[in-house]
Amino acid sequence: MAALIDRIEGRRIEGHRPWPRLVVSEQVWRGIADELAAGRLVLVGLWGDSGCVHMAVLDEEAGDIAVASLDCPQPRYPSVGARHPPAIRLERALHDLYGMHAVGSPDSRAWLDLGFWDVRHPLGKSRRVAAERTPYPFLPVEGEGLHQIPVGPVHAGIIEPGHFRFTVNGETVVRLEQRLGYAHKGIESLMTGASLDRGARLAGRTSGDSTVAYAFAFAQAVEAALETTVPPRAVYLRALMAELERLANHFGDIGAICNDASFALMHAQCGILREMTVRAAAACFGHRLMMDCIVPGGVARDLDRAGIASLRALMKEANRIFPQLVELYDNTASLQDRTATSGVVRSELARQFGAGGYVGRASGRAYDARKRPGYAPYDRLDFEMALFDAGDVNARVWVRIREVEQSLKLLAQILQRLPEGPIAAPLNTSADRIVEGSGLVEGFRGDVFVWLRLEGDRIARCHLRDPSWFQWPLLEAAIEGNIVADFPLCNKSFNCSYSGHDL
Amino acid sequence: MRKILFQSLVRRPLTEAPPATDEAPLAELGAEVDRAARCRLGRSLSIRQVDAGSCNGCELEIHALNNAFYDLERFGLRFVASPRHADVLLVTGPVTKNMREALERTYAATPDPKWVVGVGACAIDGGVFKTSYACVGGLSDVVPVDLYVPGCPPSPQALLRALLTLLKEAA
Secondary structure: HHHHHOOOEEEEEEHHHHHHHHOOOOHHHHHHHHHHHHOOEEEEEEEEEEEEEEEEEEEEEOEOOOOOOOOOOOOEEEOOOOOOOOHHHHHHHHHHHHEEEHHHOOOOOOOOOOOOOOOEEEOOOOOOOOOOOOOOOOOOOOOOOOOEEOOOOOOOOOOHHHHHEEEEEEEEEEEEEEOOOOOOHHHHHOOOOOOOHHHHHHHHHHHHHHHHHHHHHHHHHHHHEEEEEEHHHHHHHHHHOOOOOOHHHHHHHHHHOOOOOHHHHHHHHHHHHHHHHHHHHHHHHHOOOOEEEEEEEEEOOOOOOHHHHHHHHHHHHHHHHHHHHHHHHHHHHHHHHHHOOOOOOOOOHHHHHHHOOHHHHHHOOOOOOOOHHHHOOHOOOOOOOOOOOOOOOOOOOOOHHHHHHHHHHHHHHHHHOOOOOEEOHHHHHHOOOOEEEOOOOOOOOOOEEEEEEOOOOOEEEEEEEHHHHHHHHHHHHHHHOOEHHHHHHHHHHEEEEEEEEEH | OOHHHHHHHHHOOOOOOOOOOOOOEHHHHHHHHHHHHHHHHHHOEEEEEEEOOOOOHHHHHHHHOOOOOOOOOHHHHEEEHHHOOOOEEEEEEEOOHHHHHHHHHHHOOOOOOOOOEOHHHHHHHHHEEEEEEEEOOOOHOOOOOOOEEEEOOHHHHHHHHHHHHHHHOOO
């Protein structure tokens, strides 16, 4: 199956690692879109650059990735979204940031640019403009007895900003349309010209709950570009951080999902486990969320004896408490009544969108970036991929439960095998060398993709793709036919990132 | 479920009076918050959190205030769902331009007397996002700010301490 990616014809770019990048013709570009539409390739990312567009695709069977680039001297390129809907929002964002048109796209509305900026196309041929808000044309919904409920951007809880437009018939949701972009901070423009240190800090603040995953993927991309070998101890410490982050978020999510089904006991108990986890992280690495702990070349903080002791204490407590909570979840019929059969994502949709993380794995998509393409040290660690196929809220809870168990297992293995030695390697940047690299890391939410080009020791362009890009649209599909009151529950079971998506 | 509930009857509570912070023991801090809140607001202070484009890191730590270790509600401090019910706006993020108007409208919807607390490095001056075309770059450019809680993100203890300071000044 590796042949599928090898068959992409184009001029190979030297200095792009670890996967190939090919400059392709318009015809090949369209051919790739057809392969995506046929389900033989999975879309990993679609982003702009000066004078060209890039598209990263994955051959899921083989775990191979390739980046195809299309030069566009005119600011237009053939739409991928026209053939393959998961690309539509990416193309809309690309237009807002770069001003390049996806010719033939079924949806040309703005996506990230809500009309509040005083610049158009900030990453392309930008021009100053007066901020101008034009009404956003929501998709029309027609029928008898329908009414609309607008929600957000300021929500009722301690949540990120976004707008949801519900069209309902009585209690039943007929359509949900999301409007995002409120958390857009211009991270990709800040990346341009930034030093590697600053780039790592920015990457680590793309989505705070996934700060480890982002810093990890960013570091992978830099190290691939510069052909840096990370010392073995740092490799293991990175995985340790990544699993701690996964644990903390999964504990928080399991509790919060149950809380949205009015089962506060689970929320309180899982909140305790989450707090224990972030405290252990602080004891090990000096920061509760482990921000700025992974840096290009290695890690910034070493693990000492006291840190190991706090991890062992955490594992002991979690292994004691968590099985009781799983039993509680499994045996509470009133809770199951809410989570089972609510918010179903069909497996075809999960596959089509290449949905990662618990959203994909709860709908039968057996994909985990730690397995394929795989990266160190996970290739040497023993763990199982959680997989369910019901696609409902319940399945997304169970994926998290199984992943908590696996992460605890992984922590034990990492501590057992943690090699001694240095924790960072020097980066061999040289003044005027132009190199490119990419990284793919399985965060708690799904696979985080980072692509960048370095000019000397500066970042010329960096693109960060959150897993939420391919999960948000599925939430729109999942809520259809459910009652309005189940939306918080469904939404929490997705727990998509606003900030990571809006950038 | 019964087993877990019974256990919590016989186990000591997790809620911390004890852990000493650098500046003051949390227990003492808690007692002070309690006194000040009682004096000023009859033991009730309603907080509305607004995310003005943060990375979500601050929200995680604000969430933690509700867990069993910090248990914010024992001080009469609680999060409410609408700005119309709030005394305090707890605002995070560098105020993205896309969120500016929503923040202004939230502020306008909050009845007087009201206080604004800027949470995190971003709220102070935009933090790492300071120079972006998409960010206003500081909360005080949009609404009057009574207090900042520095940190990226600030710890739950720091947040608790800040709420005490605010109560003292407001009283």
